[in-house]
Amino acid sequence: MSLQESNVVTLPLDAAARQEVAALWSVLREEAERAVRRDHALLRAMNSAVSMHASFGHALSHRLTIKLADHDIDRDELLALIYGAYTDKPGLLGAAVADLEAVKDRDPSNTEVLTPFLYFKGFYALQGYRIAHWLWAMGRRHLARHIQSRISEVFAIDIHPAAVMGRGIMLDHGSGLVIGETAVVEDEVSILQNVTLGGTGKETGDRHPKIRRGVLIGAGAKILGNIEVGMGAKVGAGSVVLTSVAPYMSVVGVPARPVGRPHTAFPGVTMDQALSEPEYII
Structure with missing residues (x-):
C-alpha cells in the first residue's frame, strides 16, 4: 500500500469514536485552509499533511509514517502497520483526538489543533508509543522495540511499549x-x-x-x-x-x-x- 493510496482505505470506528474523530477532523481541515489563506507558501505542506487525506485516521497515519520510517522499515510497510493498528483498535484514534485537544486547551502558546498535529514531538511520540503498545500486546515484541527505538532517535523521548498510558495526556516539549x-x-x-x-x-x-x-x-x-x-x-x-x-x-x-x-x-x-x-x- 503506498502513501498515495491512503485516501481509499476505510478505518472502522465505533459510534462514539467516529463522532469525536469526525469533529476534530473538521476543525483540523478548517485550520489548515485558514493557514493557506494567510500564507500561500504553506499550500503544499497543508495539502500533504491534511487536505489530501480522506479522514483524520488517514492523515495521522501518513504523518506518523513520514516521521518514523527508516531503511529497516520503509514507508509503505510502516503505513500498512499503522493502518492495521487503527483498524484493530479504533479507540487509538479517539485517544489521539483527546491528546490533541489536551495540547490545545493546556498549552498557552497554542490555541489550535493544527500546530501540534503538524509540529509537536510530544504528541507524535505518544502516538508512536500507542502503536508500539499495540504491537507489544500482540506479542510482536521486537517490532514494538523497533518503534520505541525510532521514537527515541527522532523525538528524544523514550517510552517503553509495555507502559500503560491513558487519554488526554500532554507531553509538553518532551525532550x-x-x-x-x-x-x-x-x-x-x-x-x-x-x-x-x-x-x-x-x-x-x-x-x-x-x-x-x-x-x-x-x-x-x-x-x-x-x-x-x-x-x-x-x-x-x-x-x-x-x-x-x-x-x-x-x-x-x-x-x-x-x-x-x-x-x-x-x-x-x-x-x-x-x-x-x-x-x-x-
Missing part, C-alpha cells in the same frame, strides 16, 4: 522524557520535559511509578520506584520523588517533601503551577 516498562500514566496528566518515571536500579518486576489522573509533573522531575503519585497531585520541577504522594498534594525538593495546602483541582488540566502557601512555582 529527555523516559517512562519505564511497568509505569502507568492515567488520563488528563501533563508532563513537562526531562522527566523520568523510572526504577531504583535494583528491582525487577513491577518497579515503576503509577501516575494517577490529573497529575502535573514539572520539568526535570525524577519519580523512581513502584510508588503512587495520587490523583490531582503536583510534582515540582527538579524534584526527586522516592515515596508515594497523597492525592491533591504538592511535593518539591530533593528528596521531595509535601508543601502548601491540599487543593481540589486537576493541575494536569489547569496547568496551575503555583502553590497558595508558601509562595512557590513548580
Whole structure:
C-alpha cells in the first residue's frame, strides 16, 4: 500500500469514536485552509499533511509514517502497520483526538489543533508509543522495540511499549522524557520535559511509578520506584520523588517533601503551577 493510496482505505470506528474523530477532523481541515489563506507558501505542506487525506485516521497515519520510517522499515510497510493498528483498535484514534485537544486547551502558546498535529514531538511520540503498545500486546515484541527505538532517535523521548498510558495526556516539549516498562500514566496528566518515571536500579518486576489522573509533573522531575503519585497531585520541577504522594498534594525538593495546602483541582488540566502557601512555582 503506498502513501498515495491512503485516501481509499476505510478505518472502522465505533459510534462514539467516529463522532469525536469526525469533529476534530473538521476543525483540523478548517485550520489548515485558514493557514493557506494567510500564507500561500504553506499550500503544499497543508495539502500533504491534511487536505489530501480522506479522514483524520488517514492523515495521522501518513504523518506518523513520514516521521518514523527508516531503511529497516520503509514507508509503505510502516503505513500498512499503522493502518492495521487503527483498524484493530479504533479507540487509538479517539485517544489521539483527546491528546490533541489536551495540547490545545493546556498549552498557552497554542490555541489550535493544527500546530501540534503538524509540529509537536510530544504528541507524535505518544502516538508512536500507542502503536508500539499495540504491537507489544500482540506479542510482536521486537517490532514494538523497533518503534520505541525510532521514537527515541527522532523525538528524544523514550517510552517503553509495555507502559500503560491513558487519554488526554500532554507531553509538553518532551525532550529527555523516559517512562519505564511497568509505569502507568492515567488520563488528563501533563508532563513537562526531562522527566523520568523510572526504577531504583535494583528491582525487577513491577518497579515503576503509577501516575494517577490529573497529575502535573514539572520539568526535570525524577519519580523512581513502584510508588503512587495520587490523583490531582503536583510534582515540582527538579524534584526527586522516592515515596508515594497523597492525592491533591504538592511535593518539591530533593528528596521531595509535601508543601502548601491540599487543593481540589486537576493541575494536569489547569496547568496551575503555583502553590497558595508558601509562595512557590513548580
